[in-house]
Amino acid sequence: MLCGEGYTTPILRLVTGDLSSCGFANNETALDLNYPTFALHTQHGKSFSTSFRRTVTNVGVSNSTYYAIVNAPSNIKINVEPNFLSFEALLEKKSFSVKLEGYSDESIISGVLIWSDGTHNVRSPVVVYTGQNPYNL
Incomplete structure (x- = not known):
């Protein structure tokens, strides 16, 4: 969801505290949550x-x-x-x-x-x- 809202991988990792990353596959899913x-x-x-x-x-x-x-x-x-x-x-x-x-x-x-x-x-x-x-x- 955060990737779909425009978060970058470095910021996502600050928020989650793990090695999550943003890519095309998870950017498109935020609209359909x-x-x-x-x-x-x-x-x-x-x-x-x-x-x-x-x-x-x-x-x-x-x-x-x-x-x-x-x-x-x-x-x-x-x-x-x-x-x-x-x-x-x-x-x-x-x-x-x-x-x-x-x-x-x-x-x-x-x-x-x-x-x-x-x-x-x-x-x-x-x-x-x-x-x-x-x-x-």
């Missing part, structure tokens, strides 16, 4: 487009449907596919993808994805940031 937050590091003043894939588990009631509600600033487009998840059982798993597109004219841009069944809301922050890793060695 099954975390509730969606975070993208990009270059200031550049357009971006990327997708995340997530799997969720129903811990609520059986026979429930959650609809995706997206709130985002005008410079980000957040597309969720599918835009609703229907569960038939407790602990049932469903997968979805989130595509982010936009332009990074600020150091941090944030939005939110909310899965709602009308009563319960599950919130996931969506963050695009351009801040540079101060430890780039």
Whole structure:
């Protein structure tokens, strides 16, 4: 995950205290960690487009449907596919993808994805940031 966030091998080794290293194979995996937050590091003043894939588990009631509600600033487009998840059982798993597109004219841009069944809301922050890793060695 740290490699995908821009850490170099020397900085990664300072953080982990071991001989871990960053390479292409582990740089690409940070987007698909099954975390509730969606975070993208990009270059200031550049357009971006990327997708995340997530799997969720129903811990609520059986026979429930959650609809995706997206709130985002005008410079980000957040597309969720599918835009609703229907569960038939407790602990049932469903997968979805989130595509982010936009332009990074600020150091941090944030939005939110909310899965709602009308009563319960599950919130996931969506963050695009351009801040540079101060430890780039």
